[in-house]
Structure formats: structure tokens, C-alpha cells
Amino acid sequence: MEASELSVAMIFLSLTTIAFLGNFSLLQHYMFVYLMRYRLKFTDWILMHLIIANILTVLTKGVPQTIVTFGLNNLFNDVECKLMTSLHRVSRGVGIGSTTFLSVFQAIIISPTDSRYSGLKINSHKYICYSVYLNWVIHFLISSINLVHMRAKYGNESTENLKSFLYCYASRHDQTSDILYAAMLSAPDILFLVLMLWSSGSMVVTLYRHKQRMQYMSRSNVSSRSSPETRATKTILLLVSTFFTFYTISSICQLLGAVLYNPGWSLVHVTAMASLLFPAVCPFLLMSHDSRVSSYCLSWKISRQFSKASDQELN
Incomplete structure (x- = not known):
């Protein structure tokens, strides 16, 4: 293995490990809160779906990409290729949908009582809840297209009529068909991005x-600390802006990969790396801006160290 290939393999291994451990820790925190019968905030419930989508992205994109970059090729059969690419499409769609719903919900909650969206506050939980589940169903249906196009390579089969994505292959089509296919898959994502930008803009205007x-107002009547709603809104805005940046990079790379007749080795790797950036960064953004998560992770780490010390004393 050359030095450049080893470097790429280590990058994928690092991103995959960091993303999985970070998201699994957050999911463990929310599940602990739920099982202890504490009341989850509605934003936490949406974040659970986002975290599950992140873990699914790591398992369907990070793990196989890491395996391939270490030189283990042709490990997946047809069923595994179709399943991984379809689930990755689902995780990608659920990720952007959950981030959008999180942004829309927060924009509605902090909107002034005299705004045009004030009437949505009463039933916003119900509408967002239905939308989150519907998002899963819609992207499961959309991802079924990958069941037709994606496949594995058979032995010494020629790849002349196949488009390589390293561990899986797609049947080649004419450029017009590829553009229509990419446009069809991108249509729901574009709608979500528009909603995300609108809700983020509304939150910025409301905060301003x-x-x-x-x-x-008089300084004596104003606390020096910001309200919990303001802090939560700023955290969500940071999360949304980070997601939008990484998602845009990933979308451009994926669009090039879908349109180009023969995507190169570098483009395939950059596309995979871009899809892992947000899952790797997301949990640490939430930990650094949510005191509840930070305190939980700290207490869990202390309890683990205490239990290890106790076991050593007993031995």
C-alpha cells in the first residue's frame, strides 16, 4: 500500500471511529433519559432521529469505505451492495429532514405571539412528529431505486459498462438519464434546504x-445571561449552518459522481469523506453547547473510572 493510500485509509478510519463513538454516546444519553422516565424535550426527540441517521451513515458509508481503502476489495455481494447504498440514501435523507424539522420547529417556537406563525405553536409538535416519520417512509421509497442500479462485480467481469464506486458498481446510462436520475433524487433535498434556509433566516431575524x-429596556430589568430559548436557538443555528456547509460539499461531489461517465478515484474518496464530516462533528457540537449532555458524559466517564478503580482494588 502506497503512502497516499495509507493516509486516505487512516483518515477514513479516524472519521468512522470518531463519528460512531460520538453519536453512540449521544444516543446512549437520550435513551438513558427516556428509560429513566424523564421528559425528553421535543428538540431532543428530533435529535435522536438525526443521531440514528448519523450512525446509519457511518455503518453504510464509513465502514465499507474504510474496509476498501485498506485493500480488501470485492467483499460485498449484490444484496449487500444494494442494501448499503439504499440505507445510505435513507440516512442522508433522514439527516437533512431531521435538521430541517429541528430548525422549523425552533423558528415556530421562538416566533413572537403576534406573528403569522403564532397559530402553529399549538399543533407544531403533532405536525413535526408526523413529518419526521413520513420522512423515513418517503426516503425508503426513494432509495428503492438503488436496488435496481447498484450491484457487485462478478469475478473478472469487465467494468466497461459499470460505473465504479470502489466497493459497489452502478450500471452506466447515457448522460441525459444520469442527469434526470440525479435531479429526481435531489428534488426532496432541495425542498428541505429551502425550508432550512427560511427557518434559519426567521430565527436570525427573531434573535436580532x-x-x-x-x-x-433598563439594564436593571435585564439579566446578563441569555434565556434557555435563546441559547437553544443559537445551538440549532450553529448545527444547521454546519450541516448546510458539509451537505453542500457532499451534494456537489455526489452530483459530479452521478453525472460523470467515469468518476475518478479522488472524487469517490472525497465524496465519501464529505458524507462523514457532519456525523463526525455533530455530536461534539451538541456536547459543547448542551450542558445536560456534557454533564452526563462527564458523570459517565467518572463512574467508569471509579468502577475500574474499584475492580482493581478488589483484585
């Missing part, structure tokens, strides 16, 4: 107006 009102 709130800050302007605070400047006209």
Missing part, C-alpha cells in the same frame, strides 16, 4: 429583534 428590544 429581541436583542434590539433588550437595548431599549
Whole structure:
């Protein structure tokens, strides 16, 4: 294995390991809160779906890509190729959908009582809940297209009529068909991105107006600390902006890979890396801005160290 190939393999291994451990820790935290019968915030419930989508992305993109970069080729059969690519499409769609719903819900919650969206506050939980589950169903249906196009390579079969994605292959079509296929898969994502930008813009405007009102109030009547709603909104805005940046990079790479007749080795690797960036960063953004998660992770780490010390004393 050359030095460049080893470097790429180590990058994939690092991203996959960091993303899996970070998201699994967060999922463990929310499941602990749920099982202890504490009341989960509705934003936490949406974040659970986002975390599950991140874990699914790691398992269907990070793990196989890491295996292939270490030189273990042709390990997957037809069923495994179809399953991994379909589930990756589902995780990608659920990820953007969950981030969008999180942004829309927060924009509705912090909207002023006299705004046009104030009437949505009462039933927003119900609408968002249905939308999250519907998002899973829709992307499962969309991803079924991959069951037809994706396949494995058989022995010494020629790849002249196949488009290589390293561990799986897709049947080649004319450029017009590839463009239509990419446009069809991108249509729901574009809708979600528009909603995400609208809701994020609404939150920024609401925060700005709130800050302007605070400047006209007496300092004695205003706390120096921001409200929990404001802190939560800023965290969600940071999460959304990070997702939007990484998702845009990933989408451009995937679009090039779908349109190009023979995507190169570098493009395939960059596309896979881009899809792993947000799952790797997301849990640490939430941990650093959510004191509940930080305190849980710290207490869990302390308890683990204490139990290890106790076991050593007993031995």
C-alpha cells in the first residue's frame, strides 16, 4: 500500500471511529433519559432521529469505505451492495429532514405571539412528529431505486459498462438519464434546504429583534445571561449552518459522481469523506453547547473510572 493510500485509509478510519463513538454516546444519553422516565424535550426527540441517521451513515458509508481503502476489495455481494447504498440514501435523507424539522420547529417556537406563525405553536409538535416519520417512509421509497442500479462485480467481469464506486458498481446510462436520475433524487433535498434556509433566516431575524428590544429596556430589568430559548436557538443555528456547509460539499461531489461517465478515484474518496464530516462533528457540537449532555458524559466517564478503580482494588 502506497503512502497516499495509507493516509486516505487512516483518515477514513479516524472519521468512522470518531463519528460512531460520538453519536453512540449521544444516543446512549437520550435513551438513558427516556428509560429513566424523564421528559425528553421535543428538540431532543428530533435529535435522536438525526443521531440514528448519523450512525446509519457511518455503518453504510464509513465502514465499507474504510474496509476498501485498506485493500480488501470485492467483499460485498449484490444484496449487500444494494442494501448499503439504499440505507445510505435513507440516512442522508433522514439527516437533512431531521435538521430541517429541528430548525422549523425552533423558528415556530421562538416566533413572537403576534406573528403569522403564532397559530402553529399549538399543533407544531403533532405536525413535526408526523413529518419526521413520513420522512423515513418517503426516503425508503426513494432509495428503492438503488436496488435496481447498484450491484457487485462478478469475478473478472469487465467494468466497461459499470460505473465504479470502489466497493459497489452502478450500471452506466447515457448522460441525459444520469442527469434526470440525479435531479429526481435531489428534488426532496432541495425542498428541505429551502425550508432550512427560511427557518434559519426567521430565527436570525427573531434573535436580532429581541436583542434590539433588550437595548431599549433598563439594564436593571435585564439579566446578563441569555434565556434557555435563546441559547437553544443559537445551538440549532450553529448545527444547521454546519450541516448546510458539509451537505453542500457532499451534494456537489455526489452530483459530479452521478453525472460523470467515469468518476475518478479522488472524487469517490472525497465524496465519501464529505458524507462523514457532519456525523463526525455533530455530536461534539451538541456536547459543547448542551450542558445536560456534557454533564452526563462527564458523570459517565467518572463512574467508569471509579468502577475500574474499584475492580482493581478488589483484585
